[in-house]
Amino acid sequence: VYTLRDAGHQRLLELMEQGHKPPFPLENAVIYYVGPSPAAGGRAIGSAGPTTSSRMDPYTPFLIQRGLRGMIGKGCRDLQVIQAMKEYGAVYFAATGGAGALLSKSIVKAELLAWEELGTEALRRLTVRDMPLTVIIDSQGRNLYEDGPRDWRRQHGYPND
Numbered sequence: 834v835y836t837l838r839d840a841g842h843q844r845l846l847e848l849m850e851q852g853h854k855p856p857f858p859l860e861n862a863v864i865y866y867v868g869p870s871p872a873a874g875g876r877a878i879g880s881a882g883p884t885t886s887s888r889m890d891p892y893t894p895f896l897i898q899r900g901l902r903g904m905i906g907k908g909c910r911d912l913q914v915i916q917a918m919k920e921y922g923a924v925y926f927a928a929t930g931g932a933g934a935l936l937s938k939s940i941v942k943a944e945l946l947a948w949e950e951l952g953t954e955a956l957r958r959l960t961v962r963d964m965p966l967t968v969i970i971d972s973q974g975r976n977l978y979e980d981g982p983r984d985w986r987r988q989h990g991y992p993n994d
Contacts, residue, residue, distance in 0.1 A: 834863045834905070835946070836957040838884050842892040844948055845956075849899070856947040856956060859896060863903035865928075868953035869937070878943040878959070882933025883907040886925070890914050897923045909978055910970060919974040926966040939964035 835857050837845065845855055866886055870879030886906030893904065894917035902923050907930045910918075918925065928936055942960035949955050969977045986992070 834865050834959040834961050836867050836869070836955075836959060837864050837889075838866055838868050838954045839888055840951050840954040841948060841956055842889055842896075844951070846892055846895060849895075857958065858900075860900035861902050862900065863905065864896075864901060865959065866904065866906035869940075869943070869957075870933075870953070872943070876937065878937050878940045880933035881937040881940055883928040883930055883936075886910055893917065897921050905964075905966060915970060915974050915976070918970060918972060922972040924968060924972055925970040927969045928964070928966055932965075936964065 849855060865881075866884040866889055867881050868884060869881040872878050883906045885908045886904065887908055887910065889904075889906070890911045890913070893901070893910075893914045897914075897917040898921060902921075903926065904923070905926045905928050907927055910925055914925075917923065939961050940959050941962050944958045945955055946958050947956040967977070
């Protein structure tokens with residue numbers, strides 16, 4: 834799993850648009866939208882809560898078309914991202930906002946790969962184990978944020994709006 838936020842996405846796209854290879858393999862990659870705090874107490878990483886994913890939407894279809902297959906964040910995605918996910922077979926996972934300390938317990942190793950000058954937004958490779966995530970949008974475009982409330986209303990006799 835690789836970490837990227839706004840500045841990292843911008844840097845990555847600039848590199849690729851100039852014809853350079855990305856500093857990590859995009860093919861089948863998973864990106865966690867996170868800006869972790871510094872590690873403390875012998876931990877691999879500090880608090881590692883998700884960033885709002887929609888901030889990365891302008892960059893995401895480009896990356897999916899080039900091999901990105903998974904994203905971890907929080908919140909909704911726009912239609913262009915969902916269409917690219919369906920076309921290329923990508924999945925969007927949600928991590929619980931406000932649970933950065935809990936999520937960091939699933940990160941067993943964090944390696945700085947590039948752009949150290951970006952601080953918390955530097956590119957890192959994470960090794961994770963048993964990270965508590967939920968598939969929100971699958972590779973067929975099924976969206977739990979839409980389907981869940983609709984299905985609940987139907988099961989409980991409420992009209993669909």
